[in-house]
Amino acid sequence: MEVLYFGGSKAQFRMMVCKKSFFLGTRKLSGMTLAGRLESRYSQTSQQVRTAAGSAWPGSLPRARSGSYWKNAFFEKFTPPRFFSEFNMPPSAEFVARPVGVCSLFKLPIRTSSEGLDAAFVGVPLDTGTSNRPGARFGPRHIRAESAMVRRFNPSTGADPYNSLMVADIGDVNVNLYDLKDSCRLIREAFRTIVVGGCIPLTMGGDHTITYPILQAIAEKHGPVGLVHVDAHTDTGDKALGEKIYHGTPFRRCVDEGLLDCKRVAQIGIRGSSYTRDPYQYCWDQGFRVVLAEDCWMKSLVPLMAEVRKQMGDRPVYISFDIDGIDPAYAPGTGTPEIAGLTPSQALEIIHGCQGLNIVGCDLVEVAPMYDLSGNTALLGANLLFEMLCVLPGVKTT
Structure with a gap:
């Protein structure tokens, strides 16, 4: 041969x-x-x-x-069909065995920069900001490994992302595991480079702290953005143990710095016990739409997402998806699990409902694989990243 x-x-x-x-x-x-x-x-x-x-x-x-x-x-x-294309194509398992090759997201080519790309997958292996169980630093590695199961096309939506956009895996941000503030600086600088040329970042976390420096870079280019935030927690705390930057505070810091268009923020799947009687008051005061998990139980979220699309309009939107927004029965591999969460099908309805929005970036955070030996949490994370890719601007549907 x-x-x-x-x-x-x-x-x-x-x-x-x-x-x-x-x-x-x-x-x-x-x-x-x-x-x-x-x-x-x-x-x-x-x-x-x-x-x-x-x-x-x-x-x-x-x-x-x-x-x-x-x-x-x-x-x-x-040679598989459509092998010769102007776009990067993940190999088909009909021709290349899934365990073969260097591990990249969806087995895409690995690039050293975002130059020339329409969208880029990037890992941020940081969990220094966690408040409970650590391990999300290994999220990007395991999401990449499980992503070998995800194929090229999306029959349920008709999306054909790889024949629409130039996409690659550009590796990981080199974070500082011993200094959270310095890691935020490194993340912010890395994402400035990604977005300056018009590339849309799709990020694998890491804990939710990483969304704060990412949005700093996004807002430098696009101004204050709308936010579709799926999570068990609002992540709008002010500080803990004297620190104002950790995974419970990213969206409070974003509000402080004017990175969010607060009238265009929707937080979905919020639940769990709290330390106060009114844990969502800060969010309501900012104008956020807070959708509690109990208001999602046993129902389709298609009508909700029709309302969210109207709320977001045609201005820039960022999607931030914490895997603990999903019930731990489906996604136990996370650091701060909360019972009675969303189902995977509801997660798909939320992402599908973002079709047509002016999406300028996405992230999938808080996968801590050592708490799920089956790999199902990382597999779910990989599939949700694929769904986010499928709703980016410019993706053709058949």
Whole structure:
């Protein structure tokens, strides 16, 4: 078998040559030599390779719009349909076994920056801001592993994200586990770089602290944003143990700094015991819409989301989804579980209900995988991130 790797400029190729199970080394070939090498037996693939080497034919190889690209080319009999596309395509399990390859979200290509991307998945492995059970720092790693089960298309909504947007996994923010404030600085600077070029970040947490510096970067570009916030908790505390930054305070800090358009904030799934008689008074005073979990029990949330869409209008909106918004019967792998939460189907109704909004960023936080050995919490998180990708502006539906 011969596997062809393309990297760097269009004229540089490297061929890994194998015979049965024996690796015979690599050879560097020019575009024309490579095309000739494949001419006799693989004429269609050869033509596409030759065209890619000699001209910028659209759709020849998946690539970012920045100009650099890479792709694996297999024998024709192993080539899945629509392999040659102008967008990054996750491989099909019909042709590539799910455990094969470097672990990335949905098995997408891994990029070192967001340049040339319409949307980027990024991990923030931080849990220094947790108040109960730690472990969300491992959330991005496990969400990526479980995401291998998620496929390309969304039959329930008709969304075709990978034929609509250039998407890749751009790795993790290099946080400081020993200094939460410094981590917020690092996150803010990383997301400034992501959003400045128009790329929409879809973030894997990490605890909910990370949403505060992300929204600082988002608001620098878009101004105050609307917020669809799914959670068991409002995360609008002022401080704990003398600290004003932790996972219970991100949206209080966002209000303090004018990052949110408070009349366009909806918090859904809120529940649990409290230390005061009126735990939601601060949210109501700001103009937030607070939807308690008990008002969601045993009903469809489609009518609610029709109201939320009207509330958000056509201005920028951010989606922040804490996995503990889901009942712990479905998502036990989290640090602050609360009973009697939303169901996965209701979570899908909420995200589907965001279709058509001017979404400028999303996150999925608080997956702490060691409390769920089945991996189901991380699997649910991966699916919810896919659903968020499917409702981004520019995604075509069939």
